[in-house]
Each structure stands twice: as C-alpha cells, then as structure tokens.
Amino acid sequence: MTDNALKKTVLHETHVGAGAKMVPFGGWDMPVQYADGIIAEVRAVRNSAGIFDVSHMGRLEFDGPAAGLFLGTILSANMPAIRVGRSKYNFICNEDGGIIDDAMVYHTGDDRFLLVVNAGNTDVDLDWINPRVSAAKKISDAGLSDANQADFTMTVITDETAMVAIQGPDAVEIVDGLTDGEASNIRRFRIGKAIVAGIAATIARTGYTGEDGFEIIVATADGVRLWSTLTDAGAVECGLGARDVLRLEAGLPLHGSDLSTDTNPFEAGFGRFAYFGSPGYVAADALRRISQAEPRRKLIGFKMTGRGIPRSGLKVLSGGDRPNVIGVVTSGTHSPTVDGGIGMGYVEQKYAETGSQIVIDVRGRLVEAEIVDMPFYKRG
Amino acid sequence: MYPDDLKYSTEHEWVRMDGNIAEIGVTVFAQDSLGDVVFIDLPDVGTEIRQFDKFGEIESVKAVSDLFSPVGGKIVATNPGAIENPETVNTDPYGSGWLIKIEVSDPAQLDALMDSETYESTLE
Numbered sequence: 001m002t003d004n005a006l007k008k009t010v011l012h013e014t015h016v017g018a019g020a021k022m023v024p025f026g027g028w029d030m031p032v033q034y035a036d037g038i039i040a041e042v043r044a045v046r047n048s049a050g051i052f053d054v055s056h057m058g059r060l061e062f063d064g065p066a067a068g069l070f071l072g073t074i075l076s077a078n079m080p081a082i083r084v085g086r087s088k089y090n091f092i093c094n095e096d097g098g099i100i101d102d103a104m105v106y107h108t109g110d111d112r113f114l115l116v117v118n119a120g121n122t123d124v125d126l127d128w129i130n131p132r133v134s135a136a137k138k139i140s141d142a143g144l145s146d147a148n149q150a151d152f153t154m155t156v157i158t159d160e161t162a163m164v165a166i167q168g169p170d171a172v173e174i175v176d177g178l179t180d181g182e183a184s185n186i187r188r189f190r191i192g193k194a195i196v197a198g199i200a201a202t203i204a205r206t207g208y209t210g211e212d213g214f215e216i217i218v219a220t221a222d223g224v225r226l227w228s229t230l231t232d233a234g235a236v237e238c239g240l241g242a243r244d245v246l247r248l249e250a251g252l253p254l255h256g257s258d259l260s261t262d263t264n265p266f267e268a269g270f271g272r273f274a275y276f277g278s279p280g281y282v283a284a285d286a287l288r289r290i291s292q293a294e295p296r297r298k299l300i301g302f303k304m305t306g307r308g309i310p311r312s313g314l315k316v317l318s319g320g321d322r323p324n325v326i327g328v329v330t331s332g333t334h335s336p337t338v339d340g341g342i343g344m345g346y347v348e349q350k351y352a353e354t355g356s357q358i359v360i361d362v363r364g365r366l367v368e369a370e371i372v373d374m375p376f377y378k379r380g
Numbered sequence: 381m382y383p384d385d386l387k388y389s390t391e392h393e394w395v396r397m398d399g400n401i402a403e404i405g406v407t408v409f410a411q412d413s414l415g416d417v418v419f420i421d422l423p424d425v426g427t428e429i430r431q432f433d434k435f436g437e438i439e440s441v442k443a444v445s446d447l448f449s450p451v452g453g454k455i456v457a458t459n460p461g462a463i464e465n466p467e468t469v470n471t472d473p474y475g476s477g478w479l480i481k482i483e484v485s486d487p488a489q490l491d492a493l494m495d496s497e498t499y500e501s502t503l504e
C-alpha cells in the first residue's frame with residue numbers, strides 16, 4: 001500500500017485556522033506564510049520575535065555508554081569534545097565526503113545525545129544510519145577494542161515530540177518570562193531542561209535565523225498549548241518562506257540547495273565543522289584527502305548591485321569585458337533586511353574573492369553583483 | 381474584489397479601457413497567490429505585443445511568474461511607481477498598482493476576455 005498523503009504536525013489545524021498558506025515540504029503539509037506575508041514575518045524576527053513550527057524535522061535520540069562513540073563513526077563532529085549541555089553543527093557524510101545531510105547534535109545528558117536532521121532528509125538519513133546501527137551490534141574491524149561498542153540504542157522521537165523555534169531580539173526575554181528566568185541561564189548553543197508555562201520541555205539556544213532564541217521540544221500533546229502560549233506572549237507566527245529568507249540573510253546553507261552529496265564541507269566553507277579524527281569515522285579518509293587539496297570552487301555570498309533577484313540555477317559570470325561562466329547560483333531571494341537581492345553560489349576558486357564584481361544571468365538579462373562576506377546584514 | 385467595469389483574462393490580469401488605451405494590471409487573486417511582490421520586469425515603451433503574449437515578469441519573495449497581455453497592441457506607458465515600489469501591486473492592484481498601458485490594435489480582442497462575474501466564478 002502506498003501512502004502519498006502529506007504528514008501533518010500536531011500544529012497543522014492551528015496553522016490552517018490562522019489562515020496560513022500550506023505547501024508540501026519534505027513530505028509534510030507545512031505553512032509557507034501567514035496572512036501578513038513573508039516580508040512582515042522576516043521583519044518580526046529581526047525586530048521582535050517570530051515562531052516556527054519545526055516539528056517536521058527528524059529527531060533521533062541515542063542512549064547508552066557507546067552512544068557518543070557510535071555518533072563519532074557517522075558524524076563529522078569531535079564527540080568527546082562536546083560536553084553535557086552543549087551542541088555542535090555537523091555533517092552526515094558518505095564515504096566520498098559528500099554531504100548526505102547537515103545536522104545539529106546535542107549532548108543532552110550522561111550517555112545521551114539528540115541528533116536533529118532536516119525533515120526532507122530524515123528517511124534518507126535513517127536508510128543510511130540504520131544499517132550502521134545494526135552493524136555496530138556485531139564486533140567490527142573498525143579497530144575499536146571496546147567490548148561495549150554496541151551498548152547504545154537509537155530511538156526516532158519525531159512523532160512523539162513537537163518542536164517550536166522562537167527567534168528574534170525579544171525571544172530570550174519571552175521564554176525567560178515563561179520559565180521564571182531559567183531560560184537565560186542556558187547560554188548560546190547550549191541545551192537544557194525547563195518548564196515553559198507549566199510544560200516540561202527541552203530547550204536549545206540554537207536556531208536557523210541568525211538571531212538569538214530557542215528551539216523548544218515538548219511532548220506532542222503539549223505542542224498546541226506551547227504554540228498558543230508563545231503567540232499570547234507576543235511572538236509572530238512565521239512560515240517556511242520567511243525561514244528561508246532569514247537563514248539566507250544569516251549566511252546559513254540549505255541542504256538540497258547549497259549542500260548536497262555533490263558538495264563537501266570544505267568547498268562550502270564549513271571545514272571547521274568537518275572533524276575527521278573520530279575512531280571508525282566512515283568519511284575520515286575522504287575528508288582528510290579533501291581537506292588537504294585546494295578546492296576547485298567555493299561557496300560564496302553575493303549581493304545584487306543591478307536590478308534583479310538571483311534564483312537557484314542561474315549562471316554566474318565573471319565581471320569585465322569578456323564574461324565567462326564561472327559558477328552557479330544555489331540560493332537566492334529578495335532580502336527585506338538589506339532591501340535587495342542576495343544569494344549564494346559556487347564559483348571557481350580564483351574568482352571567489354570578497355569584493356569581486358560578478359554577473360548573474362537572470363533568465364537572459366545580465367545583472368551585476370558583488371561577492372560579499374556573510375551574514376548579509378549587521379545585527380541591530 | 382473584482383470591479384465590474386474591468387475585463388479579466390484567465391491569467392489573472394485585468395483591463396480598463398479608456399478610448400483605445402488599455403490599462404493593465406493583475407487581480408486581487410493574483411497578488412494574493414503571489415504573496416509580497418518584490419520585483420517587476422516590464423518591457424520598453426514602444427514594444428509591440430500580441431494578445432496573450434508574455435510581456436514581463438512579476439516576482440514574489442519565493443517565485444517568478446510571467447505576465448501575459450490580455451490584449452495586443454503597442455505599449456505606450458509602463459508604471460514607474462510599480463517598478464519602484466512593487467508592493468503597490470499588493471496594496472492597490474486596480475489603482476496605483478497598474479503595470480502597462482497599451483494602444484489596442486483590435487478592440488474586438490476584448491470579447492475574448494471575461495466580465496467580473498465570470499472571472500470570479502472561475503476562482504471557486
């Protein structure tokens with residue numbers, strides 16, 4: 001029996017009732033925007049606080065004395081260096097160093113970790129991770145002598161939890177007000193437990209917008225109440241459209257656009273999150289080799305200086321009298337925060353200098369742009 | 381929502397006739413489907429265009445959409461206000477959000493367009 005029906009988060013009815021435009025995303029029916037539109041939502045996150053239903057993202061829990069050791073074999077993270085209560089951005093890479101997904105790993109407790117992955121990649125990630133979980137149950141040739149290397153379990157907790165991100169300059173204050181001041185004790189990039197308006201939660205001070213704030217995980221049954229508590233506290237409902245603009249403005253890559261199995265962490269500019277020294281790490285040889293070579297191309301950010309909006313797939317040309325194709329746009333949009341077109345793309349290494357003038361072929365119109373450092377805006 | 385002095389195309393453009401000059405824009409339905417309009421690309425004044433041909437592009441934050449002319453003729457004006465402030469297409473699509481004016485070559489072409497009631501019924 002095939003079931004092509006889109007999955008729904010526990011907040012689905014809430015979004016529909018609020019007048020959200022719903023779109024399919026990664027197999028889920030999600031809000032792309034609410035009534036006031038994407039630009040208003042982006043401004044709310046940059047100026048006050050916005051909330052996002054991110055329940056559709058994959059949440060995998062790893063428990064047991066060998067959990068960290070196992071994660072070291074599949075993630076580009078130095079697991080022993082992530083102390084309890086801390087997190088690390090990382091990549092799930094294949095044996096060639098290609099990026100299957102980007103992820104956040106959180107050390108939530110003794111011998112306990114949470115791995116959050118992209119909604120659209122959760123099935124692909126599990127197809128890749130599950131056999132490795134099974135294999136770890138046997139004593140392998142990975143050179144691990146620890147007889148307890150199989151002593152861990154993986155549990156997919158996506159369906160039993162809801163996750164809401166609150167982001168913006170007012171976000172921490174709002175959550176502080178709902179947690180008797182406990183939230184601000186959790187510093188940037190850390191994670192801890194809290195009671196949010198009477199709801200038991202795990203809160204991580206991480207996000208995908210460039211703003212301060214939290215990603216709040218609760219039991220599914222508490223998702224609706226958490227959402228309405230946050231809107232009552234003044235947070236503005238925001239959808240996937242605003243989320244994509246915000247992350248691009250912040251210079252954060254999107255898997256499926258800027259990252260893929262055809263790209264590696266080094267050419268994307270994220271070599272500092274591509275640790276390959278863990279025992280038994282599946283991508284160690286490939287990443288070591290790639291890290292030692294000069295990248296042929298680099299992921300850069302650019303701002304349009306002429307009139308036009310960059311879009312994924314458009315060609316990038318060199319500036320000057322005899323323009324030639326030097327790359328491709330992988331992400332692009334109109335940025336309300338800088339009031340112009342911004343984008344990311346891969347360009348040949350020798351052209352990838354900040355300040356370089358480039359040209360974007362916008363469906364036949366050649367429009368000038370400039371390579372800039374990211375993020376594209378300054379925090380207010 | 382759909383003024384009854386205008387004619388409408390299946391591509392969600394409207395036409396307001398003044399003599400043989402057609403003023404053209406996109407409907408409330410179109411701007412709502414698009415979301416926030418952030419960029420408009422219009423042709424040069426003087427361009428000749430045939431009925432239902434693409435005459436430009438209108439971009440929202442998330443996507444690019446083509447604009448199709450409901451009538452044919454010569455473009456005699458484009459709206460600098462809409463180009464400078466694309467959001468007027470959202471806030472005033474039948475007024476200051478107009479896009480182009482065409483000197484209509486064949487007024488009979490208007491017969492191929494819908495009246496407001498018919499257009500509205502296609503939106504259900």
